Amino acid sequence: MDVATFGGLTGLHWALLGAAVAVIGGGAGSAMGITYVANVAGGILTEMPDRFGPLLPLVVIPGTQGIYGFITGVLVIFIMKPGVEEGWAALPGSLGFQIFLACLPVAFVCFVSGAYQGLTAAGAAGMVAKRREEMGRALVLPALVETYAVLSLIVTILMFFLVISPNLPKG
């Protein structure tokens, strides 16, 4: 088997696929989540325009998953450069596959949590509509969903370290 490829793809292909999956998963989850809560917020603002301030954090909060996906993609592209002299072309297929696997936690968890955080935030927006002073509590509920997106990003970063550590310069 050719060490430069794994499953028919080169290391560069696997790494780019991982980055793409992470960015797509996180971004799509965030886009869905923001759409859900923004729809509800739009309805509330039609009746009560002065609620824009308290509602904005709720609308923004599902956007973080997209940022985590973006961070993962950037980490893949700019940090994962084993054998700098040879560049990306020298990335073995198996190493590229490991990078791809490391991207999966963010890709899946951020996709799902982004959408569900939007749903939770949409419910919480109803609380803010009724009682402005409930804004703090309303923000806590969707923030709980955020925990798992953060954990997935941490795991992805740890996996990156695991993947690249044998390739780090010694001493």
Add this chain to the structure above:
Amino acid sequence: MSRMGGAGINPIKAGASPHFREGRVKSLPSFLSVDLRRIKPFSEVTRYGYAVGRIRVLEMQMLNNQRTERLIDADFEGALNILDELDMGDYLAGAKLARDVDVDLTAFLCRVYSTLAEALPRGSIIMDFFLCRYDFHNLKALLKARIEGQDAPQGLLEGLGTIGLEALRRGVENPAELPSPFKEAMEDAAELTSPQELDTLMEKHFLTYRLFLARREGSPFVVDFARASIDLANLKLVIRARLLSKEREFLEAMIVKGGFVPAVNLLDLYADPPEIMAKKLEANIYYSKLLEIAESEDRVVRLSDFDRRSDDQLMDMVRGMKRVSVGVEPIFAYLRARENEVLVVRTILISKLHNIPPAAIEKALRKLYIE
């Protein structure tokens, strides 16, 4: 009257019930069974999100129990002042007679429907679900006037409903001009000569059409509501038919299909003597719950208070929709709650005009959506 206790009963075997539906995984314990149809597709959230946002604000203007208590204790003028704290108050300002109250509340209800109609997504049939009631009501009033040879029909509701009064008038003369299901209702009513039978027939067409709309909308909660309404209407029909000693054929023709209780079961019951019929109803958890609605305090089946109790039963179902944060259910609950609120306010204000004591008013009131 004996009741089947909750312990040791398998509700699935015991009979149909909105809470133990067909289609669940019956081999699992109830707390593990998941009805996949109740998991909301994300598209629902996108469709109804805007309208839900608006009603979350409008709900704050609804009547709650505390305000209702104040209304009951106040005199007519005081009640109008209390209602002035709500959006309904703008419509009722200056009302002096029962007719003013009716006209003002109808105008308010029109505003509620139109506000929500503009917020709903294209293709939503939830407004039709609520407004078709008025079409059937107006059609019934026009037909009744024709049967009784009156020139001016009584009780027409202008501005509510999906079909204009002129179109309905033309439709009564020429049913082919009416859309379905009103055309079919007209065809069925062509032979009728009794206003009571006309009432029952229109109710049958109304409930059947509403179930059709609920199924098209696709929300299990709304379908359950439509089916439970059919059960309550059927139970009322069976009891009334028994009290009036009607023939089984009448019941067969008028019973509405689609409820949780199969029509054939109710028809079988009708063949039994009253005491066996009551025992059979009691033997099933769901039937017995329905029967409870028709019972008065002295445990005699009476229909005097049936409508209020069945509305309360349906309101309990609507309150269950509070668990759904976004989707068609909050909209449905809001509209139903508004209709109920109008009924409560009307009862209170008309009672005040007739000097009915607070205790009697309280007894006549329906449950509110917001406690």
